[in-house]
Amino acid sequence: MNVLILGGTGMLGPWVVKSLKDKHKILLTDIKEPPNSYDGDFLKLSVDNLDGVIKAAEGMDCIVNLSVLRTDRKLAFDVSTKGNYSMMEAARINNIKRVINTGPHFQLVGQSYEEWDYNLNPDMPAQPGTRLYAISKFLGQEICKRYADQFGIQLITLLYYNMRHHLDLTTPDFEPAELHNDMTPFTTSWIDCGEAVRCAVDVSKERLASNKETFFISPNIPHQKFNSEKTYKVLGWQPRYTLENLWNKKIVSSDGHKEDSY
Template identity: 45%
Template sequence: MKILILGGAGMLGPYVARELADKHSLRITDVKEPAEELPGDFFQLDVSDLDAVVEAAEGMDAIVNLSVLRRDRQIAWDVSTRGCYNMMQAAVTHGIRRVINTGPHLTVAGRNITECFDFGIGPDIPPQSGTYIYAITKAMGQEICRVFTLHHDISVQTYLFCHFVDPRSSRLGDKRVPYAVSWENAAEAFTLGLDIDLDALPSRCEVFFVFADMPHGKYSNEKAKRILGFQPRRDVELLWT
């Protein structure tokens, strides 16, 4: 498959690129140059530039969006919200039916809303991002993707993460987080999402929490396991031992 990756030169991008490179042909893009050599073709592209995104998507079979800007209000909107609009418009233009979007768990379970009290929180709760700029701009992008799927034959899978860990890091045990996944394990979800028969998905817009099994059970990765076939690795065990 020919895959366009947006925001591929960040922290997660190289893991996803290495995971997909053997099976797929990659067109990796980012507003900045990658810090390391990535498999596939790379060129600079600003996701807030509609024409550039549409042009980059020509000839592609799928789009993976890893781009994010967390702080500055205007740029966060341009990247995390408008970037999704541009991606979906590019998918419509070129008849691309498979899109994988990403974001933080905060797009559905915003800070201080659910984390204090609830357990077994899944990705299909009524979304409540709160007003944190990172969460709300990503949540609006996610909503734009959802609306496109109502009107076009495009399937969007949104993978939500909380905290990434490097199992080799000695600081692994320091962090107390709602949930976590290793970079490599997270990248495996993208292979699953690219392989899955789109008709096997319950709808054209599905959201998944992607993380390792966590003993506190505050969040649930059951849907990712059941539908994507995601297999959580036990490589973040140090977080709770």
Template identity: 40%
Template sequence: MKVLIVGGAARLGPHVIRALEGEHTLRVTDIVPVETQHEFQQVDIASPAEVHGAAEGIDAIVNCSVEREGRRRAAFDVNSRGCYNMMRAAVSHGISRVINTGPHFTIQGNTYTTFDYEINPDVPPHPSTNPYALSKGVGQEICKVFTENHDVHVLTYLFYEFRDHNNPTLRGDHPFAISWRDAAEAIRLGLEVDLATLPSRCEAFNIHADLPHQRFSNEKNKRLLGFTPQDRLEAMWQRR
């Protein structure tokens, strides 16, 4: 499969490249140069023409691009308009599989996390209210609308905190954490899953380790993607 990775220089991008490069042909893009052995194109995701050109001849798109800072225009250019450009390109080129990424509060904002437990990714979207969350929430809604009107599937992967599985000094107790390698493995599995087995053309997944907090649920990943995290990140929550 020929896979377009958007945001190859983003935090998750290099880990995804490493997980996919043995099985897929990769085209890596970012707004900044990326040192890679794979085909690279310098692309601004806010540019419809550049995204359309990058998607030519592609079988699947993985969107790792992100704008986390509080700059409203940049946030909406990358996180919202970028999704629109990506989905237009997917439809134009007949690409049936897109993996989009974002923080869990794209869907599960403070109105959920303040009160609830075992929060699953299929709850009605209630993003948090900062520019990052709102712009990602708009991007997710754009993806959903495209799936309702075109023959394209979007798997939305929700993340929050990433950890290095090799770091023995992990501390903290965030209930939505995962190792970098597990996050990338989930994306690899998302490229392999039979799209006909998914309940709809737009599905969201909580991508986090099996943590004891039970604030969120990752059961759907195991059931639909066959994804069970290998790293439990015990050092985050076990006293030594």
């Protein structure tokens, strides 16, 4: 398949490229250049550039959207709403039948669900709350849904929680440690996050219950706060790293040395 990736040179992008590149032909796009190690096709492109996205999507079979801007109000909406509008217009005009959108879990199960401790699932009514990141992503998703309904486009949405390298699960230096104290159990390794996109590109239409399917990308954990059953069953996604050490609040260093985090 020919796959157009939008916002593909961020943190998740390289892992998506790694998962897709042997089987699919990729056109990677972003406002930021890819690393020197990337030797595939690249186009500098902003997702809110409607004409540019339509042109880049010519001849594509699938569009994957990894773009996000989390903090600046205007840019957040430009990327998530105008950007998703460009993506869906490009799909409509180029007759592309599959679009894969990504975002954080809280664009669906946001603030008002935070106290829930069991069976949050991707088919619940969305309650993103009012955080800029959540609400701009939620609104972008609504645009995608309207296009999916009106133009028969298959929309697959992958919602992630917290991504980390399976060999380095510590909080990055640039983030306050306490930010991740309670997030760590819902962590997915980068490699598995990339692989989820490949599953969404490859899954046959017959396996999908509707033209708008949303999946949590998170390994199943014992107390099932986030229910990822549908992801396992329908997408056939099998995480390689279940990160049990995080559920136990242990840290494993890159040389495999284990120590208690508290």
